[in-house]
Amino acid sequence: xxxxxxxxxREVSRFLKIPRQTVGAPLLETFLYISIFGAALGSRVGxxxxxxxxxxxxxxxxxxxxxxxxxxxNSSSILQQKFQGAIDDQLSSPASPGQLMLAFTLGGFxxxxxxxxxxxxxxxxxxxxxxxxxxxxxxxxxxxxxxFASLGxxxxxxxxxxxxVSFAQTFVLQPLIFLGGVFYSAALLPxxxxxxxxxxxxxxxxxxxxxxxxxxxxxxxxxxxxxxTAATAGLTLINYRLFxxxxxxxR
Amino acid sequence: xxxxxxxxxxxxxQIADLVKRYPTGTEALKGVSLEIxxxxxxxxLGPNGAGKSTLIHCSTGLASPTSGSIEIFxxxxxxxxxxxxxxxxxAPQDLNIDWFLTVEETLDFHGGYFGMGKKDRKERVSxxxxxxxxxxxxxxxxxxxxxxxxxxxxxxxxxxxxPKLLILDEPTAGVDVELRLELWHYVRxxxxxxxxxxxxxHYLEExxxxxxxxxxxxxxxxxxxxxxxxxAQRFGVGSLEDAYLELVGRKELSRAHVGADEAEAGA
Numbered sequence: 084x085x086x087x088x089x090x091x092x093r094e095v096s097r098f099l100k101i102p103r104q105t106v107g108a109p110l111l112e113t114f115l116y117i118s119i120f121g122a123a124l125g126s127r128v129g130x131x132x133x134x135x136x137x138x139x140x141x142x143x144x145x146x147x148x149x150x151x152x153x154x155x156x157n158s159s160s161i162l163q164q165k166f167q168g169a170i171d172d173q174l175s176s177p178a179s180p181g182q183l184m185l186a187f188t189l190g191g192f193x194x195x196x197x198x199x200x201x202x203x204x205x206x207x208x209x210x211x212x213x214x215x216x217x218x219x220x221x222x223x224x225x226x227x228x229x230x231f232a233s234l235g236x237x238x239x240x241x242x243x244x245x246x247x248v249s250f251a252q253t254f255v256l257q258p259l260i261f262l263g264g265v266f267y268s269a270a271l272l273p274x275x276x277x278x279x280x281x282x283x284x285x286x287x288x289x290x291x292x293x294x295x296x297x298x299x300x301x302x303x304x305x306x307x308x309x310x311x312t313a314a315t316a317g318l319t320l321i322n323y324r325l326f327x328x329x330x331x332x333x334r
Numbered sequence: 335x336x337x338x339x340x341x342x343x344x345x346x347x348q349i350a351d352l353v354k355r356y357p358t359g360t361e362a363l364k365g366v367s368l369e370i371x372x373x374x375x376x377x378x379l380g381p382n383g384a385g386k387s388t389l390i391h392c393s394t395g396l397a398s399p400t401s402g403s404i405e406i407f408x409x410x411x412x413x414x415x416x417x418x419x420x421x422x423x424x425a426p427q428d429l430n431i432d433w434f435l436t437v438e439e440t441l442d443f444h445g446g447y448f449g450m451g452k453k454d455r456k457e458r459v460s461x462x463x464x465x466x467x468x469x470x471x472x473x474x475x476x477x478x479x480x481x482x483x484x485x486x487x488x489x490x491x492x493x494x495x496x497p498k499l500l501i502l503d504e505p506t507a508g509v510d511v512e513l514r515l516e517l518w519h520y521v522r523x524x525x526x527x528x529x530x531x532x533x534x535x536h537y538l539e540e541x542x543x544x545x546x547x548x549x550x551x552x553x554x555x556x557x558x559x560x561x562x563x564x565x566a567q568r569f570g571v572g573s574l575e576d577a578y579l580e581l582v583g584r585k586e587l588s589r590a591h592v593g594a595d596e597a598e599a600g601a
Contacts, residue, residue: 089442173447
């Protein structure tokens with residue numbers, strides 16, 4: 084346990100050292116989205132699923148902040164430590180592959196959690212944000228956070244240069260998140276876009292998180308929870324194997 | 335270091351038929367066998383690319399051996415990695431410290447990875463910062479340190495968990511004279527207190543000064559080993575340097591020859 088705590092403290096202390104970049108910037112970004120899409124454009128959009136547009140987008144924005152921060156923290160932290168060679172200090176320690184994987188995952192998970200909790204608190208002060216299904220919301224956000232934290236670990240371990248990390252974020256992650264329905268309800272999309280959206284894993288995540296907050300879901304809550312749990316578990320298992328085998332970590 | 339452990343029956347490091355083949359096909363180690371008894375100051379010499387670092391990486395879990403076995407104080411480095419790694423402290427060649435961490439965190443986290451309790455870590459950090467004259471830099475980020483301080487921090491980090499075997503991979507490469515002598519002083523003291531040391535270096539003088547036994551490694555194989563005098567004698571030359579040059583096939587570079595040649599030319 085001491086080992087896991089030390090490994091995780093290392094990851095957390097890294098992002099707390101540069102709070103302007105790791106906490107401040109994402110918070111500002113989220114609130115820019117809230118002001119543009121919620122306050123400025125929202126009055127023109129009207130209600131969605133019976134909610135003001137600003138209330139409708141906030142759950143997706145909280146989830147997006149969690150996902151992107153969990154991902155980018157872990158992918159950059161791991162790649163940077165590989166670059167500096169500093170990761171050898173952990174790799175040559177008696178820490179087990181499972182402990183290493185957990186700690187690297189937890190770093191970004193905790194950063195995403197911190198940002199989404201702050202966003203939630205501030206958003207609740209600005210608008211009347213309901214939490215309709217608390218017991219769905221908590222596991223949903225946990226799974227989304229863990230999924231993207233794990234994805235960050237996977238990309239960070241595989242990456243050989245910083246371009247690999249920014250490619251994954253800009254060309255894969257952001258389109259999936261934006262097109263998954265953060266800013267709109269996929270039910271409003273014309274065909275074939277509506278069907279295509281069903282192949283986007285983020286669609287299920289947003290539906291689930293929105294259900295937790297607002298009580299409205301595009302698709303079955305159980306189906307979404309099941310798929311998300313399976314995907315998160317699968318990704319965690321892949322990462323565990325990478326750490327156990329030392330892929331691109333040990334020579 | 336107050337804990338003076340009784341000499342263990344198992345050697346500090348025992349390597350048998352170690353082969354390391356990289357996915358590229360390069361065979362960095364071609365069946366190396368080596369034994370370092372507990373308490374020895376052992377030198378590993380060889381040209382660049384001879385396999386020194388690979389041997390160290392395999393012994394510390396940074397590379398996985400293709401075949402063969404490595405035991406550290408009787409613990410297999412692969413199957414019994416936890417006990418094996420607990421016994422080893424590694425001061426690598428590169429200054430691989432994390433820029434984001436402070437000096438204290440670098441040591442404290444390392445202690446945590448090795449399972450040391452909070453109180454123990456705190457005491458040990460203060461002890462090492464005093465030993466290596468880093469007290470004033472305790473709360474500074476590591477990137478603010480000078481090269482010499484980084485070197486000392488790396489050595490302190492390797493010693494943090496009180497390893498019984500200290501591996502020093504070219505600790506004095508690119509280091510100025512004062513720091514080199516300072517580092518020699520530290521490691522000699524550590525060895526006298528009972529820690530086994532494996533040192534790789536390019537500086538033959540360093541090996542001669544510090545090591546009781548030396549092995550030559552070349553092309554992924556241990557070519558010879560013994561004390562510096564034994565090696566010189568076996569190669570039929572006057573110094574460890576000449577023995578080394580014989581080994582790498584560059585005896586024309588010998589400084590003994592240079593002197594003789596000049597004398598001839600002058601005649």
